[in-house]
Amino acid sequence: MTQYTPMMTHYLQLKEKYRDALVFYRLGDFYEMFFEDAKIASHELDLVLTGRNAGAEERVPMCGVPYHAVTGYIQRLINKGYKVAIVEQLEDPSQATGLVKRDVVRVVTPGTIMEELLDEKSSVFLASLVDYGYGYALAICETTTGETKLASIKHDVPTLIQTLISNDIKEVVVNSNFNSKAIKSLDNSYFFTVSVCDESSIKDEYKYLCEEIENVHLLEAIGKLINYLEITQKRSMSHLRKFKETNEEDFLKMDYATITNLELVQPSRTANKSITLWSFLDKTRSALGSRTLKKWVSKPLRNEKLLNQRLDFIDYLNTNFLKREQLKESLSELYDLERIVARVAYGSANPKDCIRLKKSLEVAPNIYSILKDSKIYPEYDNLDLCESIYDLLSRSLNEDVPVYVNDGGVFKDGYNTxxxxxxxxxxxxxxxxxxxxxxxxxxxxxxxxxxxxxxxxxxxxxxxxxxxxxxxxxxxxxxxxxxxxxxxxxxxxxxxxxxxxxxxxxxxxxxxxxxxxxxxAKIKTKLASMQQLAIALGIADANYALAVISSNHGYVRPQFSNEGIMDVKNGRHPILDSFKDMKYVANDIYMDNNITTLIITGPNMGGKSTYMRQCLLIAIMAQIGCYVPAKSAILPIFDQIFTRIGSTDDILSGQSTFMVEMLEANNALQNATKDSLIVFDEIGRGTSTYDGMALAQAMLEYIDAAIGAKTLFSTHYHELTALENNMERVRNKNVEVHEEDQQITFLYKVKDGKADRSYGVHVASLAKIPESVIERSKELLKGFEQSKKHRNDQSQIIVMEKIPSHIKEIEDIIKKVDPNNITPIEALQLIALMKNKTEGKKE
The missing domain is CATH 1.10.1420.10 (MutS, DNA mismatch repair protein; Chain A, domain 3)
Known part of the structure; x- marks a missing residue:
């Protein structure tokens, strides 16, 4: 057996406890890594791999980073999905007798990332996940702010993924025996780090966090989350807010494709610092407000009362300009109250933090008074403004305090004799x-x-x-x-x-x-009050941002329809319309329960995709609670949005364009309802012409007959425009083009009717394809078009018969059944009910 030095033996003992982390072992002015950790860190961080004599026959692999620059190295590892266990010297080496006392002081993971590694406007959420057979229970928290959430969702991996993405989860904690197939979906396909914790009992000191929760599965998830945090953070979690059960049905559901393709909160994989909807709307004055707005963009609402609350406050600010300017001035002086409070609870707050806390509490009453005077948010009418903490900080601290207490001069003369x-x-x-x-x-x-x-x-x-x-x-x-x-x-x-x-x-x-x-210790007595105050201030700032953007760009307040009407006049793409050097062409959209599908044709580069994105963003902005870029807008409150826009292969998960397209389409077909919005951009491109056209038509027919969702469907299969003649709720739209002397001009105006040509050769010419190729293409195109005249392609469209309504009703009944919780008598009653449906009998 190899005999190592005492220091190396201690390192190996710690490594045994933290096998899934890279151990950063503090030696003087460096953090050193050894053995396999050293090889990994050397490769990932471009460090020189050396060796160290450690009592073994051969030198132990080693590399290291300076202690003063460790933050950047840890960030790079976390971004690549690694965890880092930080081992510190717990005593002064010059005073130590024998081996210097060292231990792990914290484990940094993608879901518990150190605040100094985070952009002030960003959040990182950690979730614990419990699979109870017929559903999933989720407990979620943001360690740098103490924010907590709960969710119970159906036992379906796509729904799980959708929930994790919409909540901005970076790390998921599960049992060691968790379903391996689901883990693979989480770990490989969607870039979540998966960690294991089997302990789920809740200590007495944390029971107050879940005193309102009765669901045993949610309690198990909470226990798992708190235990994992204690294991990794090595400190009290007293800054966590009380867990409250939220209903995911209160929020608009958007799948991974929608969130990614529309670049709601982060640029797509192929984009380079492109503008997101969040960054465009973000006129907030504080980091706290910016994070609040990001949550709103990530999880739009379905609750009309809450939507009108936000819209009313926008109206209040824009009709009381002086109030809006006063709010702007006070918000500009607000520090990150939410994270300062968390640092106080964590025990990592410094004197500078306390001064920032004092200044934030100083301006808080001004912000709060505007919120309260509006009479729009009665739930915040009786907030504790923590004047006692402000008075304490004013009496005790000098204004120009150092970062570290050991530098002295923190407290005022006269505070302590x-x-x-x-x-x-x-x-x-x-x-x-x-x-x-x-x-x-x-x-x-x-x-x-x-x-x-x-x-x-x-x-x-x-x-x-x-x-x-x-x-x-x-x-x-x-x-x-x-x-x-x-x-x-x-x-x-x-x-x-x-x-x-x-x-x-x-x-x-x-x-x-x-x-x-x-x-x-005295500040900690008001933690809960300060956290509630921070929430209210964040809401005020996020609303301020929406008011500014609405006012500056001439947006209109959306009206919500309970009759399924979507009627937008002169709608504009919010981001493109803001570019000063671009003259954006506004377009209308009208749909209702009798017009549910728009088939959109027109030339490539003519504006079909932009038009559909515009409609999507207007719908999402309305459900964020923001005014929208239009002359007028009446919109239904959608329950879900599904999109298939873009044609990039998913290289990282090994899936082709066509496979990704089919998976995303299937998600919509399986989960959409009549209250959903579906947007498909040229479905069927990745296969043969007839395969693609057949699939596209079959999907359109299924959506119309079995779902009834509002659908925007752009296509290069012009034959599909014949569906308007056979399907009552389908209408054709096309993007207008002006053609003169064999030259075309894109007008970007969407009008009724179908397009007769795609103008692909013209677009190729704009792309500077060699002239000889363009001329040959024109010759071939002319021959193809003459050949087509001898066929009546439209007569080949075969329209599926409408699915009988009782089949849809039976399908809905089956979807609601939980096979794990149904008695024999209930099953018999269910069969009888479905039999009656098929015979046309009443229940």
């Missing part, structure tokens, strides 16, 4: 030193003599090289240090005064540390 006494000694000592310096200059006649101080030498008398010959023995100067420019001396009198000053300074710093711990 003992501290005042030590400071008086130091002030008198400084006066004494100035007097001594002047006295020594007069005694020695050396005008360049000076008294200085550093942490290594203490206090000293410094004499330049040219004056050294003037020193007399009776002065009692004791040589301490030789410099190139002179020498430094001490005297018994100076040494005695140094002891007095340093003792007072040491006592003052120790007392300031004690006072700061006491101050933090």
């Amino acid at each position: 003992e501290l005042d006494h030590y400071r008086e000694i130091q002030r008198n000592g400084q006066n004494w030193l100035a007097t001594l310096e002047q006295k020594e200059k007069e005694k020695t006649g050396i005008k360049t003599l000076k008294i200085g101080y550093n942490r290594v030498m203490g206090y000293y008398i410094e004499i330049s090289k040219g004056a050294l010959s003037q020193i007399k023995e009776e002065w009692g100067y004791q040589r301490k240090q030789t410099l190139t420019t002179g020498e430094r001396f001490i005297t018994d009198e100076l040494k005695e005064q140094e002891n007095i000053l340093l003792h007072a300074q040491e006592k003052a710093i120790k007392l300031e540390n004690e006072l700061f711990v006491d101050l933090i």
Whole structure:
């Protein structure tokens, strides 16, 4: 058996406990990695791999990073899905006897990332997941703010993925025996880090967090989450907010394709710093408000009352311009109250944080009064503004405090009499030193003599090289240090005064540390109140941003229809319309329960995709609670949005364009309802013409007959436009083109009717395809078009018979059945009910 040195043995003991993490082991000014961890870190971080003698026959692989630059290295590893266990020295090496005491102080994971690694406007959520056979229970938290959520969803992996994405989850904690197929979907396909924790009991100190929760599966998820946080964070989780069960049905559901393709909160994989809807709408004045707005964009609402609440506040701000400007001014002075409060709870707050907390509490009443005066958010009418904490901080802290308490000068004079006494000694000592310096200059006649101080030498008398010959023995100067420019001396009198000053300074710093711990303890008594206040301030700021964007761009308040009407006049794409050098062409859209499908044809580059994205973004903005870019807008409140836009192969999951297209289409066909919005952009491109056309038509027919969802369907299969003649709820739209002297101009105007040509050859010409290829294409196209005249292609369209209504009703009944929770008698009753449906009998 290999015998390692005591240090290496200790490292291996820690590594055994944290096998799934890279261990950063603190040695002096470096964090070192050994063995396989060193090889991984060397490869991932481009570090030089060296070796270390550790008692083994061969040198142990090793690499390291400087302690002062460790944050950047950890971030790179976390971004690649690794976890990092940080081992710190727990005692001063110079004071240690034997092996320096070290231990893991924190495990950084993708879901518990250190705040200093995060952009202030970003959030990172961690979720624990419980599979109880016929559903999933989720407990979610954001460690840097303490925000918590709960969700119960059906036992369906696509729904699980959709929930995780919409909640911005970066890491999922599961049992060691969790379903392997689901884990593979999470870990490989959608870039979540999956971690394991089997402990789910809830300690007494955390039971208050879930006192309102009765569901045993949610309680198990909460327990798993808290235990995982304790294991990785090594500190109290007292900043977590109380868990409350939320209904996912209160929010608009959007699948992964929709969130990604529309670039709602982050650019798509192929984009490079492109504008997202969130970044476009983000006129907030604080990081707190920006994160609140991001949540709104990620999870639009379905609750009309809450939507109108946000819209009413936008209206209130834009009709009370002075109030809006006052709100802007106060929000601009607001610090990140949410994260400051979390740092206080974590025990990592510093004096600067406390000053920022004080300044935030100082402006909070101004912001709150505008929120309260609007009478739009009655749930925040009786907020605790934490005046007692503001008064405490005002009385205790100096304005210009250091970051670290050990630097001194944190507390005001007069706050503590003992501290005042030590400071008086130091002030008198400084006066004494100035007097001594002047006295020594007069005694020695050396005008360049000076008294200085550093942490290594203490206090000293410094004499330049040219004056050294003037020193007399009776002065009692004791040589301490030789410099190139002179020498430094001490005297018994100076040494005695140094002891007095340093003792007072040491006592003052120790007392300031004690006072700061006491101050933090007092602030902690108002944690819950400050967290609630932060939520309200974030709402005010997010609403302010929507008010500004609505006002600046001439947006209109959307009206919501319960009759399924979607009637947008002069709608515009919000982002493209904002570009000053672009003259955007506005377009209408009208759909209702009698017109549910629009088949959109027209030339490539003619604006079909932009038109559909415009319609999608207007619908989403309305359900965020924002005014929309249009002359007028009446919209239904959609329950789900499904899209298939774009044609990029999913290389990372090994799926072709066509396979991805079919999977995304299937998700819509399986889960959409009559209250959903489906947008398919040229379905069927990745296969043969007739295969693609057949699939496209079959999907259109199924959506019309079995689902009834509002559908925008762009296509290059012009034959599909004949469906308008056979399907009552289908209408044709085309993108207008002006053609003159064999030159075309895209007008980007959507009008009724079908397009007769695609103008693909013209687009190829715009792309600078060689002229010989263009001319040959025209010849071939002319031949194809002449051949087509001999066929009546439209007569080949075979329209599926409408699915009888009772089949749809039976399908809906079956979808609601939970096979794990149905008794034999209930099953018999269900069969009888479905039999009656087929025979046309009433229930």
